[in-house]
Amino acid sequence: MTKTIFLQKDTNCAVALSSNIDIILSPEFYWVRLFDIPIASKKEALGVVPNLFEDFFDIEGYKFYIIKLEEYKYLCFAYKEQDVLDGLKSANIDFKKVNNIYFAQNEFIGKIDDKAILMDENKFIYQDDVFIKIPSTLGLIIESVDFDISNIVLSKHKISINQSSKYIDTSSAYILSSIFIVFSLVIFFKTYTINKITNQYPIKIEQLKKDYHLMSSMIQTKSLLKQYQKVSKKYENTRGVLQYLINFKQKTSGKLESIEFKNGVMYGYFTNSNLNNMKIYIEKRYKISSSSFKNGIVKIGIKI
Amino acid sequence: MKNINPLFLTISCIMILFIAIFSQDSAKNNLELQKKEFEEFKLLAVKYKTQKQSWSDKKVITNTIQKILKSSGIKNANIIQKDKLIIVQMVSLNITQIQKFINNLLNEKINIKKLDLTNNKIILNIGLL
Numbered sequence: 198m199t200k201t202i203f204l205q206k207d208t209n210c211a212v213a214l215s216s217n218i219d220i221i222l223s224p225e226f227y228w229v230r231l232f233d234i235p236i237a238s239k240k241e242a243l244g245v246v247p248n249l250f251e252d253f254f255d256i257e258g259y260k261f262y263i264i265k266l267e268e269y270k271y272l273c274f275a276y277k278e279q280d281v282l283d284g285l286k287s288a289n290i291d292f293k294k295v296n297n298i299y300f301a302q303n304e305f306i307g308k309i310d311d312k313a314i315l316m317d318e319n320k321f322i323y324q325d326d327v328f329i330k331i332p333s334t335l336g337l338i339i340e341s342v343d344f345d346i347s348n349i350v351l352s353k354h355k356i357s358i359n360q361s362s363k364y365i366d367t368s369s370a371y372i373l374s375s376i377f378i379v380f381s382l383v384i385f386f387k388t389y390t391i392n393k394i395t396n397q398y399p400i401k402i403e404q405l406k407k408d409y410h411l412m413s414s415m416i417q418t419k420s421l422l423k424q425y426q427k428v429s430k431k432y433e434n435t436r437g438v439l440q441y442l443i444n445f446k447q448k449t450s451g452k453l454e455s456i457e458f459k460n461g462v463m464y465g466y467f468t469n470s471n472l473n474n475m476k477i478y479i480e481k482r483y484k485i486s487s488s489s490f491k492n493g494i495v496k497i498g499i500k501i
Numbered sequence: 502m503k504n505i506n507p508l509f510l511t512i513s514c515i516m517i518l519f520i521a522i523f524s525q526d527s528a529k530n531n532l533e534l535q536k537k538e539f540e541e542f543k544l545l546a547v548k549y550k551t552q553k554q555s556w557s558d559k560k561v562i563t564n565t566i567q568k569i570l571k572s573s574g575i576k577n578a579n580i581i582q583k584d585k586l587i588i589v590q591m592v593s594l595n596i597t598q599i600q601k602f603i604n605n606l607l608n609e610k611i612n613i614k615k616l617d618l619t620n621n622k623i624i625l626n627i628g629l630l
Contacts, residue, residue, distance in 0.1 A: 370507030377514035384521035391528040398535040402542050409546040410553075418549060424630060425552035428612050435613050443603060458616035 199296055201346050203316050204281075208288040218290065219351060220298045223321070224330050226284060227276040228254065229302050231266075231326075239265050246273045262356050264303070274300055278358045297355040302328045304352060305344075313341040434501045438463045441482055442499075449474045454494065458501075462486055467495040555610040556630045562587060565609050566627070573601035586614065587627040594621050 200216050202208070205223040232249050236242040246261045250273070262274040285292055301321070305314070305328060313322040313331060320331040320341045331339055365373075405411070412418040435458070442456060442465040451470025456463065464487075467475060472490040479485050479497055487498035554561045559582065566589055570578050575598050581588040591602070602623060606613075615626035 364508050365511060367507045370511045374510050374514040377511075377518045381514070381518045381521040384518070384525050388521070388525040388528045391525070391532050395528065395532045395535050398539045401539055405539075405543060405546050409550045411546055411549060418545070421630075422545070422549050422552060425549075425556050428556050428628075428630060429552065429610070432610060432612055436607055439603070439613075439616075440607055454620065456616060456618040458613060463616075 201349055201351070202288075202290065203301070203346050204284055204288060204290075205317060205319060206284060206287070207319075208284070208317060210289045216294070217296045218294050219296050220281075220285070220290075221301050221304050221346070221349075221351075222276070222281065222284075222298060223301055223316070223319075224328055226280055227274050227300055227302075228259075229272065229274050229300065229327060232271050232273050233269055234271050235269050237268070239263060239271075242271055246271070246275075249273070250275050260356075262300075262354070264354055272302070274302070274356075276300075276356070281358055292358075295358075297351070298358060299351055299355050303354045304349060308349070309342075309344060313339050314344040315341040316344065316346070431501065435463065438483060438499050438501055441479075442497075445475070445478060449478045451475065451495070461501050462498045463501055464496060464498045467497070468493055470495045556612055559587070559629060562611065562627060562629070565611065569602060569605040569609060572605055573598050575602060585629045587629065589623070589625040589627070591624075592622045594623065596620065599623065 198216050199219055201219045201221060202210070203221045203223060204226070206225050228250065230250070230253075232246070234242045234245060234249075236245065242265070243261060243263050246263055247256050247259070250256050250259070250261070254275075256275065258277050258279065259275045260278055262276070264272040264274075266272055281298065282292065285295065305321075305323070309323070311323065313320045319333075320339060321328060322331055322339070323329075406413075412421060439456065439458075442463065443453065445451065445453060445465070445467070449470065451467040454466040454468050456465055458464070472488060472495045475495050475497055476485060476488055479499065483499045485497060486500040487496070489496045563580065563582070566580060566587065570576075570589075570591075575591050575594065577591070577593065579588075579590040581590070591598075594602075599618070599620070603618070606625075612628040612630070613625065614628040615624070617624040
């Protein structure tokens with residue numbers, strides 16, 4: 198349920214309010230004036246209202262609200278959001294609970310006739326169609342009636358206040374937010390594209406597996422590759438030993454009769470050669486596993 | 502819309518932007534990781550294929566042997582293919598043929614399991630993985 202409060206500068210709600218609240222601003226919080234503006238559009242008319250008020254007070258920090266009464270005739274309001282916020286604070290009203298804010302000017306028309314009404318020890322009256330607060334000195338001699346504000350039917354003319362207005366105004370917030378959203382969308386789209394590319398890599402890997410006839414699991418492939426590397430290393434050694442045996446003539450005399458490689462041992466058979474010289478030659482690079490001299494043949498074995 | 506706090510709206514949009522930047526950054530890192538993984542895998546695959554051809558592919562090895570025999574001028578070689586073994590028997594060879602064969606053999610990747618080389622014959626056993 199929504200409660201209505203008539204907010205004055207000296208209002209004080211001693212008990213914290215639990216329900217939502219509609220606020221009616223007393224005339225202390227706003228300026229009101231009837232202007233003849235030769236502009237048909239209400240929106241365009243609002244644009245010139247600050248200049249019209251400028252003749253009466255410094256409009257710095259003021260916000261404006263207008264009601265079109267008839268063609269080229271506007272009821273214009275000027276108010277400071279910060280004043281309203283301060284008023285709410287001093288009245289001990291939580292801004293978060295405020296639903297709508299109304300101007301008293303519009304809310305009592307046709308409800309109090311020409312009578313003065315008493316609101317929290319202050320008296321108010323319509324004078325020349327403007328709702329005013331009666332000065333306390335005059336208030337004593339003017340009779341007033343009590344007015345029950347709880348059942349009042351409020352008009353459609355309301356204002357909203359953004360508490361953060363002192364940090365950023367609404368239009369700047371919208372512009373900045375739009376820029377951020379556009380950037381975010383661009384980045385999100387780029388991220389989507391990146392993810393799409395990323396998701397293709399597992400498919401590419403699967404294709405690679407097929408193209409290169411890889412084993413089903415990486416462990417199997419790596420294990421086999423390890424075996425291949427082992428064989429490759431062994432091959433390098435075999436090749437090296439074979440080449441070294443063939444090139445023996447560069448260092449020593451003799452004739453290579455035959456080469457035999459079995460069970461991981463390479464044997465070289467030499468004739469017209471000296472066993473010691475041959476051993477010296479071989480041991481320069483490899484370890485001899487067996488050596489012999491029989492029937493004029495030098496036999497050298499190298500373990501691979 | 503009218504009642505949306507502009508500061509809240511701006512901060513929310515900044516947060517969305519941060520989330521977008523963060524998710525893009527994360528996606529980029531993931532892409533780099535996948536790319537790297539793919540490149541490593543490709544390298545492994547190429548290595549695997551090359552090694553497999555050298556040490557396991559009977560057809561490739563037989564072709565290599567025939568190429569060696571041809572360039573060594575050996576025509577009467579006997580190639581016996583077994584399950585995991587290829588036996589190459591060459592007899593009545595001259596020294597030039599033997600030298601050429603050995604030189605060519607040393608230039609190819611072949612898993613020599615057994616070699617019997619004399620001044621007129623070569624018996625070579627090639628192992629397959």
